Amino acid sequence: MNRKLYVLLALLVFASMVLAACGGAATATTAPASTSAPAPTQPPAATATSAPKIITIAYSQEPDNVVGEYSNMTYAAWLDQVVGASLVTWDANNNLVAQLATEVPSAANGDISADGLTITFKLKPGLKWSDGQPLTSKDVLYTWQSQVDSKNAPISRAGYDHISSIDTPDDNTAVLHFSSIYPAWATLFSVGPNTTGMLLPAHILQGQEGLEKNAEIHSPTVVAGAFMIKEWVAGDHMTLVPNPNYYGGQPKLSQINIKFVPDTTTALAALKTGDVDFVPDFAESDIPTLSALAPAQQLRVDTTPEFEHMLFNLGITNSTVKDSTGAVIGNSDVAGFCPFQDVNVRKAIYLAIDRDTIVKTLLFGKTMAPTSLWPNSPWYNSNLTEYPYDPTQAASLLDAAGYKVGSDGIRAGTCNGQPVKFSLGLETTVKQLRQDEQAAIQANLKQVGIDVKTIATPSGTFFGAYTDGANMPLGKFDMAIYTTGFYPDPDPGYSFSCAGVPSKSNPSGQNNYHLCDPKMDALIAAGIASADTATRKTAYDAVQQYQYDQALFVPLYARANVYGYSSRLVFPPSSGFCGWACDMLDWDVTQ
Amino acid sequence: MWSYLVRRILQGFLILLIITLLCFILTRLSSDPMAEYANKPHMTQADIQAIRQRLGLDQPIVIQYFKWLGVAAQGDLGTSFFSHQPVTEMISQRLPLTLILMGTAEVFIIIFALILGLVAAVRQYSFLDNLITSFSFIGYSMPIFFIALGSMQIFAVQFKAWGLPYLPTGADIWDPKNPLQLARHLVLPVFCLVTIQTAGYSRYLRSSILEVLGMDYVRTARAKGLSGRNVLFKHALRNAILPFVTIVGLDIPFLLGGALVTESVFAWPGMGRLFWEYAQRGDYPVVLGVLLLTSTAVVFFTIIVDMAYTLVDPRIRLS
Numbered sequence: 001m002n003r004k005l006y007v008l009l010a011l012l013v014f015a016s017m018v019l020a021a022c023g024g025a026a027t028a029t030t031a032p033a034s035t036s037a038p039a040p041t042q043p044p045a046a047t048a049t050s051a052p053k054i055i056t057i058a059y060s061q062e063p064d065n066v067v068g069e070y071s072n073m074t075y076a077a078w079l080d081q082v083v084g085a086s087l088v089t090w091d092a093n094n095n096l097v098a099q100l101a102t103e104v105p106s107a108a109n110g111d112i113s114a115d116g117l118t119i120t121f122k123l124k125p126g127l128k129w130s131d132g133q134p135l136t137s138k139d140v141l142y143t144w145q146s147q148v149d150s151k152n153a154p155i156s157r158a159g160y161d162h163i164s165s166i167d168t169p170d171d172n173t174a175v176l177h178f179s180s181i182y183p184a185w186a187t188l189f190s191v192g193p194n195t196t197g198m199l200l201p202a203h204i205l206q207g208q209e210g211l212e213k214n215a216e217i218h219s220p221t222v223v224a225g226a227f228m229i230k231e232w233v234a235g236d237h238m239t240l241v242p243n244p245n246y247y248g249g250q251p252k253l254s255q256i257n258i259k260f261v262p263d264t265t266t267a268l269a270a271l272k273t274g275d276v277d278f279v280p281d282f283a284e285s286d287i288p289t290l291s292a293l294a295p296a297q298q299l300r301v302d303t304t305p306e307f308e309h310m311l312f313n314l315g316i317t318n319s320t321v322k323d324s325t326g327a328v329i330g331n332s333d334v335a336g337f338c339p340f341q342d343v344n345v346r347k348a349i350y351l352a353i354d355r356d357t358i359v360k361t362l363l364f365g366k367t368m369a370p371t372s373l374w375p376n377s378p379w380y381n382s383n384l385t386e387y388p389y390d391p392t393q394a395a396s397l398l399d400a401a402g403y404k405v406g407s408d409g410i411r412a413g414t415c416n417g418q419p420v421k422f423s424l425g426l427e428t429t430v431k432q433l434r435q436d437e438q439a440a441i442q443a444n445l446k447q448v449g450i451d452v453k454t455i456a457t458p459s460g461t462f463f464g465a466y467t468d469g470a471n472m473p474l475g476k477f478d479m480a481i482y483t484t485g486f487y488p489d490p491d492p493g494y495s496f497s498c499a500g501v502p503s504k505s506n507p508s509g510q511n512n513y514h515l516c517d518p519k520m521d522a523l524i525a526a527g528i529a530s531a532d533t534a535t536r537k538t539a540y541d542a543v544q545q546y547q548y549d550q551a552l553f554v555p556l557y558a559r560a561n562v563y564g565y566s567s568r569l570v571f572p573p574s575s576g577f578c579g580w581a582c583d584m585l586d587w588d589v590t591q
Numbered sequence: 592m593w594s595y596l597v598r599r600i601l602q603g604f605l606i607l608l609i610i611t612l613l614c615f616i617l618t619r620l621s622s623d624p625m626a627e628y629a630n631k632p633h634m635t636q637a638d639i640q641a642i643r644q645r646l647g648l649d650q651p652i653v654i655q656y657f658k659w660l661g662v663a664a665q666g667d668l669g670t671s672f673f674s675h676q677p678v679t680e681m682i683s684q685r686l687p688l689t690l691i692l693m694g695t696a697e698v699f700i701i702i703f704a705l706i707l708g709l710v711a712a713v714r715q716y717s718f719l720d721n722l723i724t725s726f727s728f729i730g731y732s733m734p735i736f737f738i739a740l741g742s743m744q745i746f747a748v749q750f751k752a753w754g755l756p757y758l759p760t761g762a763d764i765w766d767p768k769n770p771l772q773l774a775r776h777l778v779l780p781v782f783c784l785v786t787i788q789t790a791g792y793s794r795y796l797r798s799s800i801l802e803v804l805g806m807d808y809v810r811t812a813r814a815k816g817l818s819g820r821n822v823l824f825k826h827a828l829r830n831a832i833l834p835f836v837t838i839v840g841l842d843i844p845f846l847l848g849g850a851l852v853t854e855s856v857f858a859w860p861g862m863g864r865l866f867w868e869y870a871q872r873g874d875y876p877v878v879l880g881v882l883l884l885t886s887t888a889v890v891f892f893t894i895i896v897d898m899a900y901t902l903v904d905p906r907i908r909l910s
Contacts, residue, residue: 056762056763056764058762061868064671064673064674065673065674065675070675071673072627072628072634072673073627073673153642153645155628155638155642156634156635156638157635157637157638157641158634158635158638212675213670213675217675218674218676233860234681234684234685234860235684235685235861235865236858236860237764239764257764259762259763259764259858260858260860261761261762261858262855262858262864262867262868263855263856263858265740265856266740266743266760266762266855266856266858267762269740269743269744269747269748269760269762270760270761270762270763272752273747273748273751273757273759273760274751275759275760275762275763276762458621458622459626460621460622460623460626460873461623462626463623463626464623464625464626465623465625465626465643465648467649468623468625470623470626493635494635494636500636506636508636508640508643509636510636510639
């Protein structure tokens, strides 16, 4: 018996050794064999004489298309930012800066007309596409034409449909004529978070229809950004190499590999082994794990202009709101929890939630609890005072509103003559962090006599379409948690307006608050009435003040981008607006 | 024979129809392709409505299904809602590596199952049998993601930390056309698949061999003075392996579907990941394309196995 046992143990040890022997010694990332290089130009001289500087980035999702105009994926936007270029972009401090343009148009430099309807872009001289062809104002014109052409199906035509014509008096000048003021003009020809805006090469795409199915949209061979695509092995990886004709000079890296790694645990393991150098999409819950990896691997947390918030269902069944002329401006067929119509009830809930503790415990103190829309942004109204965590004041407000704590510890009363009980659902997606937030809020509200039932719903059912019976547009919730953000342009669109309230007659409405408030409409309208930044800032300050006073939602925390990277990687600061991939010229490796 | 074949093929089409209908309904109910456009301030309601119309999602679900079916019946699996790539092309890009992974694993599974099943049966109730049984149950009951992540942690992360030669996590850049790199990257995923699936096969084979070893003709063969080896390999194993071959034959079509968890953990660019990634986004042309491929293979192989019975077992007649 013993002999057999020894033989078996020996076999197990042998098997382990065979497994290990199949492994290689620790090596740097190797360049893959090229299988589908799109025959670009010569390799960059700057990197030809030194050892190749190659990094591997792990993406947890594979982009569907690289050209952002035809994708809604964050992963596509990141690629778009690396290989694409446009007229303007955002720097590390969220300032709008020129990219292919010589300067940012403004009223002061005369490039924005007095009526705000004509905006002139002047392109830098001598610009070239990666294939060496000149990049001119004709490409700006073509990009707009392709966006509004009904034969193409871009993700969004928003803003482009405000342009009535573009004049190109010479190769370096594009004059945009707007049919009405479009304050977010900067997003139309910019590479940034909004995915649209990358310039398209007219000499490659002109005359083609159905661009959404075009191979040059899926994986462009001719680009204007710092890097270009050398290879895309579907489902596995992409290889990017420097664009020799990039206007901004040559990047320090000689190759970027993008590996599609769907499991973040694998990405973390690969970061530890050196198989990958950069992982851009860790979750906030990974912060302690990544912190423990120093000094071999590094953690960086950048707060963003997006924020997690808890919203109230403010719908009123079969309600119709009319403006001063009597015209219907919105209607709702959703029944929210009646006491939420009382601002003091909303304020009480706001005061009862310990947001700082949520930030400290669930977000490890790496972000902040904002007071309004637009955190980490020049549009943020910093004059607003934090709502304190004050359960005593919260209880007083609820008492004063007529909702007393019953024998079961839960508040109850009457609202519009109907009995109501503060036994409420708090719904969100199945993400673990959100479920932790639910638990924290549940405990907070219990202290003031509000019973919270936590509900976790798959995002498709939570966010989906009205016509498919999704919970948000149909208002099948009492309170909900999700992330939103309005940047780089601050216009919240229809998210708060009467015209955005989803209903049978308006199934594509995006106002999940189900709030129709003419005053809010007027404030938001003031924000888009001018192309002047200072005027808009005043208008949006007023929007934030009103939402704050009305406690329309509870901002929980500014979302954070959590990056893990190897210590050999030089990872310069990046813009919260634009993201880590907007400027990779100065990325480098030290060994 | 021919009428049987025609009947089975017609049944097969009916089954495929039902499978696609069920999968379509489940996919549409569980995920909404429009969900990822929700809460995107840079998109207007008109943009969202235009996308719904272009994808045909504004039409009743029954119409959506029959439209897809009509195109699929002509051999076109349609195009992805999101990448706009033909589904057949997307599948053809992923299928080869899935077949390499699953095929390699299947070969090792069969070899190990044969060895372990045989040893366990011949040495019934011995220490070795008990050990194999114990490991089989452990392997069978262990979640594959646990084995996958655990083996990666040991043979990739810890081995590297200890300064030993280590295996890749799968997240590195490698060339599948290079046999050595392919072999290195196959080790861990194949190890996981083999650990999980060998257990079931070996248990099945053990029972089958034990049943045959108890048959009268085996006792007769032993009584005639044949050696134990001859009895086992020439008489018992040949008969015991028949149901095992059937099971393996029926499992082969599932190789096309890939291994969702293993492929995801080891970043293996296969069919399982393709299915999962696009199912999450509600991209039903891709989801149904993958399902139709595997379902067709299952139906096809079932017919082949049934036909093969008549060749290997003279007691079975199709009539």
